[in-house]
Amino acid sequence: MKVGEGLEGLARLRLSRGELGFVFFEFSALAVSTGDHRLLFDPAEAVGPKDLSSWKPNLLLITHEHFDHLEPSRLVELQRVSGATVVCNRGSAPLLRKVGRLVVVGAGETVEVEGAKVTGIRARHPAQEPLMFLVESGGLSIFHGSDSSFTPEVERHRADVAFLPAGAPSPTASVGDALRMARALGCRWAIPFHCLREEAEEFRRRVEKNLPGVRVLLPERGEVYRL
Numbered sequence: 001m002k003v004g005e006g007l008e009g010l011a012r013l014r015l016s017r018g019e020l021g022f023v024f025f026e027f028s029a030l031a032v033s034t035g036d037h038r039l040l041f042d043p044a045e046a047v048g049p050k051d052l053s054s055w056k057p058n059l060l061l062i063t064h065e066h067f068d069h070l071e072p073s074r075l076v077e078l079q080r081v082s083g084a085t086v087v088c089n090r091g092s093a094p095l096l097r098k099v100g101r102l103v104v105v106g107a108g109e110t111v112e113v114e115g116a117k118v119t120g121i122r123a124r125h126p127a128q129e130p131l132m133f134l135v136e137s138g139g140l141s142i143f144h145g146s147d148s149s150f151t152p153e154v155e156r157h158r159a160d161v162a163f164l165p166a167g168a169p170s171p172t173a174s175v176g177d178a179l180r181m182a183r184a185l186g187c188r189w190a191i192p193f194h195c196l197r198e199e200a201e202e203f204r205r206r207v208e209k210n211l212p213g214v215r216v217l218l219p220e221r222g223e224v225y226r227l
Contacts, residue, residue, distance in 0.1 A: 091128025
């Protein structure tokens with residue numbers, strides 16, 4: 001359900017256990033609120049320090065070091081303003097030495113950070129040890145697929161809400177891979193991102209045909225949604 005705009009709108013949400021609010025920015029940049037945590041994934045340059053006046057993340061999560069996912073100096077500023085803990089893949093860690101609070105995660109590892117459980121899942125993408133993430137918070141399991149293609153490790157996990165890369169400009173993501181992830185995760189909600197609009201619509205059509213129990217939401221940039 002669309003309920004407002006931007007991080008100010010997200011900050012106004014009052015969420016019960018098992019509820020989630022989110023704002024999609026671009027590529028795989030995503031702000032997520034649960035009843036327990038505020039998560040900012042792969043912000044790159046889509047979010048600046050001034051944007052955090054009303055909504056400050058507890059966790060900043062970086063899947064890999066490419067420019068459309070991480071801008072190191074911007075992330076240092078976001079961490080300084082918010083006081084958040086940064087969780088990143090090993091390939092991003094050398095770029096983030098100036099970050100005050102940094103947790104480095106490898107594929108298959110689970111860490112508890114600020115009371116949330118964060119699991120790194122091996123991604124397939126031309127980066128240095130890229131990850132997808134599964135975050136357990138507020139009674140929910142939340143999957144963030146970066147811009148990866150499907151990997152067999154996804155089948156070891158289950159998610160209530162899955163943000164799934166479905167295509168361009170990633171050289172690895174595709175509608176078919178996103179569909180395989182949704183099926184493997186057994187998710188209730190599937191949200192395509194990091195794709196063209198026509199790819200997102202094709203994903204919705206294929207989910208409706210093949211996974212009738214899964215609800216699909218095609219997010220508009222900057223809008224606030226409650227699930």
